[in-house]
Amino acid sequence: MIASLTYQQARRQGGGPVARVTPIRNANQGDYRLREECSTDTARVGDAPVEYRLAGVAGHPIERIGSGWKAVGRTPGVPMAPDELDEMRAVMVGADPRTGARLIGAPKTSVAKAAKLPALPLLKKLLTEKKAVPKDSWSHKRLGRLARALDKDPAHTAPVRDLKRIAKVAGVDTATVWDPGEFTRAEAHQDEKVEARVRGWDLTLDAPKSVSVLYALGDPATAAAVENAYLTAVRQTVATVEEWVAHGQRGEHGRGRTARRIETSGLLATLTLHTSARPVNGEADPHLHAHIMISNLAQGVDGKWSGIAAGGRELYTAVPAIGELMRANLRTQLARDLGVRWVEEKPGQWEVAGIGPQVRDLYSRRRDQALKRAGKGASPAQRRLAARRTVTSKLKGQAAEDRRGLWANRARKAKINPEGLVATALGRRLQERGHDQAPAPDPEHLQGQRADRAAARLWKASPVRGVSQARLIGAAAATAETDMTVVEATQLADAVAARGTPAPTGRGAHLRHAARTTAPPVSETDARTGRGPAARAAAHRIAAMAARQTLARQQADTARARIRTLEKAAATATTAWRQGTTKRSARQEIEHLTEQLTAATRAEDRATAQARRVRAAAIEADLATARAQQAARQALAAEQARAAARKAARVHGPLPRPTKPPTAGPGAGPSLPPAYQPHRRPGPDPTPGKGISR
Incomplete structure (x- = not known):
């Protein structure tokens, strides 16, 4: 199964993964993304080709995207005709889409998976029977590589030819x-x-x-506008x-050398739109997402063709x-086109104002299905595995109007008016409870405020580990409601x-974007006195709450004073004060006025309590x-003390070994003889049974 590399930090910081990259290594993966079901959400029938639709409500046509198409005489930004899909298949294998001639050399190959066996049983056998292989031999070096691989993954497999050769030498x-x-x-x-070259990547956005729900419940014109805004953002x-x-x-990269970067004509890619998720009990949830299939091929300015993105590492990093x-981009586009307003429900997680968690959960049955299968307390990897195991075929031939009608009926059954919900979400600046109504700060202050928020979000998620520049850019982009450029x-x-x-x-x-930054030192004293990064970011919210608190207090004082005036005047015998007003x-x-006073007092109390909660959460x-950083310093x-002890042992003699060897933990690698001990990188103290000699 092909692994999918996901931005896991997004899951921890609120919301699901916002982008995923899956390597494409074989033709079947590429063909799926060029079939009808990938563009129109219809079912896949075996591996047989299906007729492609260029227009109609069934879906959006597959589109060429990327400037690299110009290098092969094709125009980017236009739909692909049915007989042109083979052109994308050609570039995915490194061939000219016009002639079929190969543009790059023969691909590298590796041993097929069927020709591999688990390496751990052999190393355990060598250990228990105290077998050895000659030093400086091929088998000795190969055993060292296997030991290092097993230290990372006890399920590591190796070619049967290599394992057989080692076993023969060891007897x-x-x-x-x-x-x-x-x-x-x-x-x-x-x-x-099998071909070892990565043919390309599937970038999913x-x-x-809440945008998918707006697309699902809106009328056809609204749905089309949402779809166009999303495609523009993509x-x-x-x-x-x-x-x-x-x-x-x-040039060569590695062995102390760095390859030279060269500009190219651009990407050779396709854009495929999906509007729904996999069905649950025969009905799919709305789920707007796009697959960008990128070929690992481009023409350099020197005229030569080659792979791109440093073998994909540039893409994964970004x-x-x-x-x-x-x-x-999507927030800005929807705000301009439809007047959509946004609410930041969690740091960096923006949703359409008026489409709250209750409504979104109604259309998240696919997510709930995977979570239920994974079980309570499941890790992100276990949840992804559960999602793969619960995959079902996409609905076959269901028109967009039919899906939209089903989605609207689901809302009505939950006592939600879909028309009213869409009307609330579009074209209005909502006065949400707790929404900051203070005047917009000046640009310099706004920049500092956003930097505080981005820093607080990142340092909370990674108090010790370094954060890449790409994560910094992502966190910065998530601080603005709209109008945030690259x-x-x-x-x-x-x-x-x-x-x-x-x-x-x-x-x-x-x-590119690989530079890393760690959080600044935070002491417990700074944290308790409100001088940490989270408290610094929270200060802006607390200031806005204080402004609302002051406004509510002023409103309460005004109402209270007016009530006293009326009560005093009503108690007098004269009627001159009335000026046409009756006692009634x-x-x-x-x-x-009493109702206004009560509402203002409650608003003041809410603002006070909310500020207190925000301040406590930040501290x-x-x-x-601070505690995580302190633990890292102690570790x-x-x-360093253990490293000094090991160095002293090498100079003055070995340290005394324990009388009983440590017991290997479940799934741990073997404790290997010194002849093929892996070289351990500096890091935390090795756990017993990992095969690291003292």
């Missing part, structure tokens, strides 16, 4: 290590090779659930992706920024990075950051 009978039938089957495939984002990753490399930039998000990210501490980037230092109307005015977040000091 181990393979029948005592693996099941003979399993070993025979692997031997039968030992000469099979999800709209917020196209704008792909243009940014092209600027960031559509480059090739020339994913956190890509998803948030798309949503920032340039502004990058400048804001730089401002946040200036507050932190530069961190090592490792082997990816040459990649005075009593009615007093009742009305708690800063305390958590580092302990590791």
